[in-house]
Amino acid sequence: MSVxxxxxxxxxxxxxxxxxxxxxxxGVSDLILLGIPTRGVTxxxxxxxxxxxxxxxxxxxxxxITMYRDDLRTRAPRNITxxxxxxxxxxxxxxxxxxxxxFSGRTxxxxxxxxxxxxxxxxxQLAVLVDRGHRELPIRADYVGKNIPxxxxxxxxxxxxxxxxxxxxxxxxxx
Amino acid sequence: MKNLLSIDDLQLDDVLNILNTAKELAKVTSGPxxxxxxxxxxxxxxxxxxxxxxxRLSFESAAKRLSADVINFSAKGSSxxxxxxLKDTAQTLEAMGADLMxxxxxxxxxxxxxxxxxxxxxxxxxxxxGTHEHPSQALLDAYTIREHFPDHHENLAGLHIVxxxxxxxxxxxxxxxxxxxxxxxxxxxxxxxxLMPLGIHSWGVHTSHTFDEVIEQADVVMxxxxxxxxxxxxYFPSEREYARDYGLTLARLAMMKPDAIIMHPxxxxxxLEISGAAADSPRxxxxxxxxxxxxxxxxxxxxxxxxxxxxxxx
Numbered sequence: 001m002s003v004x005x006x007x008x009x010x011x012x013x014x015x016x017x018x019x020x021x022x023x024x025x026x027g028v029s030d031l032i033l034l035g036i037p038t039r040g041v042t043x044x045x046x047x048x049x050x051x052x053x054x055x056x057x058x059x060x061x062x063x064x065i066t067m068y069r070d071d072l073r074t075r076a077p078r079n080i081t082x083x084x085x086x087x088x089x090x091x092x093x094x095x096x097x098x099x100x101x102x103f104s105g106r107t108x109x110x111x112x113x114x115x116x117x118x119x120x121x122x123x124x125q126l127a128v129l130v131d132r133g134h135r136e137l138p139i140r141a142d143y144v145g146k147n148i149p150x151x152x153x154x155x156x157x158x159x160x161x162x163x164x165x166x167x168x169x170x171x172x173x174x175x
Numbered sequence: 176m177k178n179l180l181s182i183d184d185l186q187l188d189d190v191l192n193i194l195n196t197a198k199e200l201a202k203v204t205s206g207p208x209x210x211x212x213x214x215x216x217x218x219x220x221x222x223x224x225x226x227x228x229x230x231r232l233s234f235e236s237a238a239k240r241l242s243a244d245v246i247n248f249s250a251k252g253s254s255x256x257x258x259x260x261l262k263d264t265a266q267t268l269e270a271m272g273a274d275l276m277x278x279x280x281x282x283x284x285x286x287x288x289x290x291x292x293x294x295x296x297x298x299x300x301x302x303x304x305g306t307h308e309h310p311s312q313a314l315l316d317a318y319t320i321r322e323h324f325p326d327h328h329e330n331l332a333g334l335h336i337v338x339x340x341x342x343x344x345x346x347x348x349x350x351x352x353x354x355x356x357x358x359x360x361x362x363x364x365x366x367x368x369x370l371m372p373l374g375i376h377s378w379g380v381h382t383s384h385t386f387d388e389v390i391e392q393a394d395v396v397m398x399x400x401x402x403x404x405x406x407x408x409x410y411f412p413s414e415r416e417y418a419r420d421y422g423l424t425l426a427r428l429a430m431m432k433p434d435a436i437i438m439h440p441x442x443x444x445x446x447l448e449i450s451g452a453a454a455d456s457p458r459x460x461x462x463x464x465x466x467x468x469x470x471x472x473x474x475x476x477x478x479x480x481x482x483x484x485x486x487x488x489x
Contacts, residue, residue, distance in 0.1 A: 064199070067213040067241075067477075077482035079192070080199040085206075117208045 001157065001172030004148055010129065010160075010167050013145030014043065017127050018050035020143050025094050028056045030122065032090060034063045036099045036111055037081040042160045043129055044098040059086035063097070068110035083114075091119040096143075100158040102128040105139035130169055132156050178290045178299045179475055181308050182353040190357060191329075194318050197467070197474035204240055204470070214243035217480055220273040222265065223302070224250040224280045229441055229465055230302050230312070234277045237472035243480070246273065261285060262294050269295045275480050276300070283307035283346075298479050306344050306405070312440055313350035315471040317358060319464050320395055323436050332359035337389050339365040339421060340399030340448050343372045343410075347440045348399055352378050363389050367421065369410040386421055390430050397438040398423050398449045414447055422446075423453040436460050 005013070025031050028051055035044030041062045051058045064083045072078070097111055108126060115124060127143035132150045150156060150171055159168045176189060185193075203211065219238040221231050231247070238245045248268065255264060265276060275298040278286045283305030290299035303309040320331060327334055336355050342348045342364050355362050356379055363381040364371065375382055383389050390396065401417065411417045418424070423437065428450070431437075437449075437459045445451050453459065 064203075067203070067211040072213065072481050075482055077478050080196050080477075082199060083203060083206075089207075113212070119207065 001170040003168055003170045004156075005130070005146055005169035007161075007167035010145070010169065013129065014046050015050050017143040017145060018047050018054060021047070021096055021125075021127065022051065022055055024125070024142070028058045030093050032059045032061060032086055032088075032093045032095050032121075034061045034085075034090075034095055034097050034111075034115075036097060036107065037062060037064055039158055039160055039163065040097075040099040042162045043100060043127075045162075047098060047127065059088060059093075061085045063111055063114055065107060065110040065114050068113045070106060070110065085118065089119055090115065090121045092122050094123045094125065095121040096125045096127055098127045100129050100160075101156050102126070102131045102139075102141050102144075103134055103156075105135045105137035108139050109137050129158060130156055176478055178286075178301075179310055179479065180286050180290055180299065180301045182310050182313055182350050182357070185310075185354075185357075187357055190314070190317070190354065193314055193471065193474050193478060194321060196478060197314075197318055197470040200473045200477070201467070201470035204473070210240055210242060212242050213477060214238070214241040214480055217243045217274045218246060218272045219243045219476065219480075220246045220248060220268050220276045220297075221302075222248050222268065222276045222278045224255065224261075224278075224285070225303065226251075227279055227302070229468065230279065230309075231277075233465070233468040234300075234302065234311075234472050234476075237469050237476055240469070241473055241476055243476065246271070261289065262292070265289055265295050265297075269297050273297050275476070277302045279303045281305055300475065300479065303346055305346065306349075307346050308350045308353075309346040309440075310350050310354075311468070311472055311475060312347050313354040314475070315464060315468040316347075316351055316397070316438060316440070317354050318467045318471050319438065319460055320355075320360075320436075322463070322467070323460065324394065330359040331355060334394045335361045335363065335392050336395040336397060337363045337365060337393040338397045338399065339386060339423070341370050341401050341410075342366045342375070342399070343370045344402045344405040345399045349378070351397065352380050356380065363393075365389060365421065367411055367417075386427065387430070390427055391432070394432065394435050395438060396423065396431065396435060397440075398443075398453075400440065400442065401444055401448050418447055418450075421448065423449045425450055425452045428453045428456060428458075431458065438464060441465070 033044040035041035048060045064081045066078050066080050125142040128141045129145040131144045131147045134152050159166050161167050235245050277300045279302040285304045286301035365383045365386050439461050
């Protein structure tokens with residue numbers, strides 16, 4: 001595995017993404033951050049902390065997409081995690097989905113399906129820490145921490161201190 | 176997990192996984208989302224050789240909320256009355272595309288036979304086989320108890336659960352005894368000697384013939400239905416005497432601990448094993464059991480059918 005993002009770079013990327021979110025949405029009103037479990041939730045929390053420091057606190061939630069996946073039948077049943085929305089709901093809001101790695105785009109496709117069941121947001125945007133390419137669907141991110149060209153066989157591992165005890169992104173070959 | 180036939184087949188981790196999954200599903204479906212696309216294109220068959228209201232409707236409702244197609248089969252009015260066997264019936268339904276069969280049968284072991292005989296490839300869920308087991312009922316009961324005693328989320332140690340009535344004919348009692356013990360609860364079975372199965376001591380539960388002796392210590396009082404349809408002999412002198420000795424009467428209701436709850440798998444014989452006052456009291460969680468039943472059965476269907484069987488084996 002070779003390290004492609006270190007702690008300071010991750011922090012800088014998230015800070016920049018926070019500024020971009022504010023710029024694009026003209027502030028935090030009607031803005032909702034929805035993290036996709038597991039590490040998307042942690043990243044959304046960090047972005048919300050930056051937003052609160054830069055401007056004002058923002059509504060935060062999590063969106064579990066397990067039940068909407070299109071690859072359920074290819075592996076053992078996955079455990080379901082929590083979906084929690086801010087009390088305001090997502091109706092008419094600008095929703096920013098947050099995930100760690102954008103790869104095939106299928107997770108985001110599932111997230112969009114899960115989202116429309118919950119209401120009709122004004123807009124849906126996507127923030128990811130790493131875009132590694134190899135999309136299988138017409139999906140793109142609005143905010144990208146770092147574009148990392150990979151080949152499809154490689155794996156990208158995102159580690160965050162809250163979960164993994166270290167902040168680091170590395171790329172390596174599937175063992 | 177390929178089939179759900181008996182509580183005995185489940186490890187503690189499996190049980191907790193089912194209960195936790197049910198909890199998340201309950202949260203999702205209590206919100207704006209009533210239907211999930213997860214089992215789209217899968218076919219679930221309710222194969223019922225015995226009458227049932229809530230179990231069949233509960234499984235049907237659970238399957239539909241996960242977008243599965245549901246085929247209902249009941250023996251009455253079918254070719255079973257022309258003498259068609261369980262094997263032929265099941266194979267016929269599988270040929271129509273069934274991925275999972277929910278089986279209720281009057282013979283103990285019917286679900287096990289269907290799952291292990293090689294007759295069909297479909298997944299089998301036991302929804303009650305004779306006087307043997309009714310695992311989904313026990314799981315929804317455990318879920319309901321857990322909801323009421325949040326301090327006992329990881330296990331039910333320290334809780335005393337008293338199960339009263341027709342233990343002999345009750346598959347609910349057997350599945351509950353196995354499951355509640357697995358979760359660490361103290362279980363006491365209360366019944367007249369005629370309705371206590373032989374070999375009850377091998378279940379690892381406490382027993383009593385005197386309801387009044389244990390009711391004051393119970394955190395949960397689970398009343399069982401007197402199953403007149405399974406009783407060919409007389410097991411007690413009269414309904415009146417049964418109600419007096421083993422019914423949850425108004426007087427016994429007053430003896431219960433302040434935070435104790437009343438459960439009943441339904442359908443209730445009001446005036447026999449449970450008085451109207453007890454059934455309608457705020458302690459009664461009977462309707463919660465029904466509601467939780469749908470979430471627990473969604474979890475069961477998801478965990479059995481949501482992934483691939485190949486993935487499960489690896």
